[in-house]
Structure formats: C-alpha cells, structure tokens
Amino acid sequence: MICVVGVYPCPSILKGVEALLVPATAIPALPTAEIDADVETYTERKLSYLRNTAIGNILNMCGLSVPCGFTKQGLPIGLMVYGKSFQENLVLRTGYAFQEVSD
Secondary structure, three states: OOOOOOOOOHHHHOOOOOEEEEEOOOOOOOOHHHHOOOHHHHHHHHHHHHHHHHHHHHOOOEEEEEEEEEOOOOOEEEEEEEEOOOOHHHHHHHHHHHHHHHO
C-alpha cells in the first residue's frame, strides 16, 4: 500500500518502524546567491526543499536533520531521522549513532 497523506492512515503503516531515515531534501542545495537571484528560483526550490521535512510535521513525527556528506559542488547534504511522537530520545540516539560511524 502506498502511503498518501490524507488517503491512508500513514502512522499505522509505520507501526513497526522505530526510525525512518530519509534525505533531508529531495534536491541538492544551491548556493545562496543563486536562490536569492530571483523570486521564481526561490519559490520553485522552496517547495522542493520543504517536501521531505514537512511530512514529519504532517504525520506528527519528531525529527532531526544531521549532515551526511557534500555535493560535487561542496554544498551540504542532510539526512532526516524521524521517529514517532514523543520519541525524541530515540531520534537523538539514532542521529548520534549515525554521526559516530560517519565522521
């Protein structure tokens, strides 16, 4: 079953999942000067940047973004760690464990 917000009860699908690891953004970062160059670029990129982070708020999950590398242009890439509501301790431990093995 595909989880679509508002169609299927997504939290019940994730019942057996303790932590969900996803890219922080669906697209790579751009330099600030390129984003700020015009309103169209800002608006277009803003929606893509927020897509993976907003889902945690919609599903009432707690989340943490940790750095996980760099693009070919040297810009940061982030990893989102999501957990169930009020499971901040698990999310923080997962993020910490990732940092320990990836640094």
